[in-house]
Amino acid sequence: MRLGPNGTVLDAAAPARALPARARWRRRLRSRAAIGLLMCLPLVALIGGLVAYPFFYSIYLSMLNKRETAFIGLDNFRFLMTRDVFWQVVQTSFVFTGLAVFWKAVLGFTLALVIHTVPTGGQRIWRGLSLIPWVMPLALSSLGWWWIYEPTHSALNWLLVLIGISPKPWLSDPYWAKVAVILVNVWYGTPFFMITYLAGLKSIPAELFESSAIDGASGLQRLRHITLPMLKSIIAITMLFSTIVTLATFDIVRVLTRGGPRQSTHMFGTYAFELGIASGDVPLGAAVSLFMFPILAVSAFFILRGIRRSTV
Amino acid sequence: MIRTKRARRALTLLVCYGVIAGFVVFFLFPPYWMAITSFKTNQEIESLEGIPLIIQHGATLRHYRDLFAKTDFLLYFMNSVLVTVPVVFFSMVISVLAAYALSRLGFAGAGVIGTGVFLVYLVPDSLLFIPLFKIIGALGLLNSKWSLVLVYPTLIVPFCTWLLIGYFASIPKELDEAALVDGAGHLQMLVLIFLPVAVPGLIAATIFAFTVSWSGFLYPLAFIFSSGEQVLTTGTVTSLIKGDVYHWGGLMAGALLASLPPVLLYVFLMDYYISGLTAGSTKG
Numbered sequence: 001m002r003l004g005p006n007g008t009v010l011d012a013a014a015p016a017r018a019l020p021a022r023a024r025w026r027r028r029l030r031s032r033a034a035i036g037l038l039m040c041l042p043l044v045a046l047i048g049g050l051v052a053y054p055f056f057y058s059i060y061l062s063m064l065n066k067r068e069t070a071f072i073g074l075d076n077f078r079f080l081m082t083r084d085v086f087w088q089v090v091q092t093s094f095v096f097t098g099l100a101v102f103w104k105a106v107l108g109f110t111l112a113l114v115i116h117t118v119p120t121g122g123q124r125i126w127r128g129l130s131l132i133p134w135v136m137p138l139a140l141s142s143l144g145w146w147w148i149y150e151p152t153h154s155a156l157n158w159l160l161v162l163i164g165i166s167p168k169p170w171l172s173d174p175y176w177a178k179v180a181v182i183l184v185n186v187w188y189g190t191p192f193f194m195i196t197y198l199a200g201l202k203s204i205p206a207e208l209f210e211s212s213a214i215d216g217a218s219g220l221q222r223l224r225h226i227t228l229p230m231l232k233s234i235i236a237i238t239m240l241f242s243t244i245v246t247l248a249t250f251d252i253v254r255v256l257t258r259g260g261p262r263q264s265t266h267m268f269g270t271y272a273f274e275l276g277i278a279s280g281d282v283p284l285g286a287a288v289s290l291f292m293f294p295i296l297a298v299s300a301f302f303i304l305r306g307i308r309r310s311t312v
Numbered sequence: 313m314i315r316t317k318r319a320r321r322a323l324t325l326l327v328c329y330g331v332i333a334g335f336v337v338f339f340l341f342p343p344y345w346m347a348i349t350s351f352k353t354n355q356e357i358e359s360l361e362g363i364p365l366i367i368q369h370g371a372t373l374r375h376y377r378d379l380f381a382k383t384d385f386l387l388y389f390m391n392s393v394l395v396t397v398p399v400v401f402f403s404m405v406i407s408v409l410a411a412y413a414l415s416r417l418g419f420a421g422a423g424v425i426g427t428g429v430f431l432v433y434l435v436p437d438s439l440l441f442i443p444l445f446k447i448i449g450a451l452g453l454l455n456s457k458w459s460l461v462l463v464y465p466t467l468i469v470p471f472c473t474w475l476l477i478g479y480f481a482s483i484p485k486e487l488d489e490a491a492l493v494d495g496a497g498h499l500q501m502l503v504l505i506f507l508p509v510a511v512p513g514l515i516a517a518t519i520f521a522f523t524v525s526w527s528g529f530l531y532p533l534a535f536i537f538s539s540g541e542q543v544l545t546t547g548t549v550t551s552l553i554k555g556d557v558y559h560w561g562g563l564m565a566g567a568l569l570a571s572l573p574p575v576l577l578y579v580f581l582m583d584y585y586i587s588g589l590t591a592g593s594t595k596g
Contacts, residue, residue, distance in 0.1 A: 035498050036417035040425055043410035043469060050466045051432050054443035061443055111335050114328040126332050128582055133339050135578040135585075137527035139545045140567040144346040147560055153357065155345050158364050187338065192589070199590035219324075241434075248436030251529045255549055269438030269530070276442045277534050286442045293439065300434045304427070 062287040066280075076287040085263050086271075089288070092178065093267045097246045100185040104246075105239050107186065108193020113223075115194070116201045127198065134191040142255035145184045146171075149256070174264035177257050181265050184252045189245075193238055200234040201227070233310040240299045240306070247295055268292045343568070350375050350565035357560050375561040376569070384539060385566055388547030392526060392570075395460045395543055399525040400518060402461070403468040407517060410469075411476035412502045416488065426477070433470035437530045448535050457543060459535045464525050472517040475588055479513030480506060516588030519581055523574045544570040 065072050080086040115126050133141065148156050149170035157167035170180045208226050217225070228235075250269040253259060259266035259274060266274070268288055276285015349357060351371040362368050379385045410429070414422050444463055445454075453459035483506060491501045507514065532546040539551050548566045552559075578585050 032417050033419035033421075036413040036419035036422065039409040039413035039417070039498075040422075042406040043429070043473060044425065046406060046465055046469055047428065047432050050444070050447075050463060051435060051440065054440045054447060055435075057446070058440065058443040061446065107335075110331065114331045117328045118325060118332070126336070127586070128579075129336050130339055131578070131582075131586070132343065132575065135523070135575050136343065136571045137529070137545055137574065139527070139529035139549055140571045141342055143549060143563065143567040144342040147349065147558075147564060148342060148345055150558075150560075153360065153364070153560075155341075155364055187342070190335075191339065195586060195589055244434055244436060248438045250438045254529075254533070269436075272438065272442060273530070273534065277445060282442060282446065289439055289442055292436075296434065296436070296439065300431055303434065304430065307430075 058286045058290060061283050062290055064283040066283060068283060076284050080284070080287060086288070088263055089266045089268060089271045090291070092265060093247060096178070096182055096185070096249065096267060097243060100182050100189065100246050101239055101242050103186045104189040104193045104242060105235065107190045109197050109235070111190065111194045112197035112201055115198060127195070130194055131191045133188050138188055138251040139255055141188070142184060142252050146256050149180055171257055172261055174261055177261055177265050181252050181256055184256065185246060185249060188252070189242060193242070196234060196238045197231065200231045204230045233306055237303055237306045240303045244296050244299050247292060346564040346568045349560055350568055352561060354561060375565040378562055379565050379569070383552060383562070383566070384547065385569070387540065388542050388544045391457050391542060392544040395457050395464070396522060396525040398461050399464045399468070400521040403465045403472060403521045404514070404518060406465065406469050407472035407476055408502070408507070410473045411480055412506060414473070415477045415480040417498070429470045429473050432466070433474060437467060441530055441534050444531070445534050454535060455537050455541060457536065457541045460528065460531055460543070463531050464528060467528070468521045468524050471520060475517050475520070476510065476513050479510045483509050512584055512587065515581060515584040519577055519585050520588055522577060526574050
């Protein structure tokens with residue numbers, strides 16, 4: 001048995017009347033490519049028809065007037081830039097994303113580190129319990145949080161009073177409403193960070209720690225000189241990935257505040273929904289969504305580069 | 313010396329368990345609070361006396377009974393099942409075919425498609441729901457749950473394909489060479505050799521597909537308006553909230569029951585779930 005390129009099997013015992021070797025090769029390759037493309041066809045059709053086409057269609061839509069009867073170029077984008085509400089949305093989106101990703105990374109790393117430190121036998125159960133927020137449908141757990149934040153009858157303010165802190169107007173005050181939505185996002189996303197960081201910690205060879213322990217390195221030194229450098233790319237990729245998902249937040253804000261009070265918690269997704277679906281200005285909504293794209297593209301570029309680097 | 317080392321280890325563990333306990337309380341408090349509310353009587357929920365964190369005046373199943381008897385909860389549940397089953401099936405078929413071709417058939421363009429799949433995985437639903445709203449409308453599927461069968465695979469297939477490429481790539485090449493010698497076609501080989509070996513990957517991908525489809529909120533909220541076509545997420549959030557007085561007990565019962573299928577799936581198949589979740593990060 002002889003092997004051709006790409007693992008193709010070239011049967012040495014083929015009958016003499018068969019095609020000359022090179023033509024046979026070419027035919028095999030061509031049929032391989034044909035089969036491969038055929039098998040990818042459903043995927044390509046799906047992505048082409050329901051991701052790529054909608055994306056370009058969205059750019060076109062964003063350049064129409066409200067009734068979608070006339071082409072108005074970049075007027076929708078210009079109009080948005082003159083609106084205070086839009087800049088409020090931009091600010092909330094960035095503050096939300098920045099703070100949420102930061103806290104998820106810090107808390108997720110802390111949790112991964114402590115779970116990694118306790119005896120292996122118990123790790124499974126802690127890891128398992130910690131992932132529950134990530135597994136619950138976010139719209140429904142947000143409903144639970146909505147009830148938690150209820151100011152008079154619910155748990156959070158009762159607990160605050162119990163420990164001597166004054167109750168907060170959670171969802172009716174612009175500042176506390178922002179705190180509230182960020183807290184839910186941190187609750188939901190920390191488990192994901194924990195699980196990827198824990199997998200990363202497990203991939204660091206134990207010998208590294210052992211030899212450093214012999215050299216007398218303290219726990220903090222080991223963290224700084226071994227753990228963090230070894231996990232650098234996982235930390236970065238997870239944070240970039242989370243930046244995309246967090247910037248695209250919809251469920252939490254929609255369920256908890258619907259963007260209020262006074263539009264203070266609107267993010268790109270919920271504001272686009274408000275304009276495009278609820279108020280019927282599809283082009284303006286499409287324009288708001290598209291403002292997310294540059295940030296997504298930059299993050300995606302660095303994620304792809306990071307993954308390529310760490311696998312090569 | 314040994315004693316201080318042991319003491320230090322014990323102290324470290326104590327701190328670790330303390331931190332873990334804090335996190336677990338934080339993570340599990342919302343579902344706990346939802347559950348406890350769903351079993352309380354309305355009087356107790358509204359009462360400002362006593363400790364709200366426990367049930368003091370007897371548990372009741374009334375909220376659950378009302379959910380089935382007086383609301384459309386069961387209808388939403390059926391709609392969620394009717395959407396999720398075909399979504400999972402089609403997503404898996406598309407992903408398996410593509411992952412096989414991309415990991416084994418090394419044809420021109422495979423690299424481009426592979427990178428494309430990864431990039432599409434990063435596209436969030438809140439970027440494209442507005443053009444999709446127009447497209448669904450043009451197809452005459454607005455206000456129909458079947459619109460979700462069409463759009464959900466876009467959120468699922470990229471990740472599942474990517475996950476399965478990893479699993480397929482770990483299958484030794486000798487296996488397919490042996491099969492090809494025996495004259496097996498590619499489809500035969502995929503079904504008879506690859507699928508049985510890749511079962512853990514298939515389970516992880518199926519769990520992912522189920523969870524995404526079951527939890528979807530933005531698309532049904534944007535595409536479906538009438539109560540009869542709602543799925544569980546939007547049905548619970550929009551239709552169970554009536555008037556200014558919120559029926560917290562019923563609402564929490566609904567939210568909790570609706571969350572149960574993915575959580576149960578997770579509890580029983582945790583290892584597959586986590587292997588799927590970490591496939592990307594550990595490969596690096």
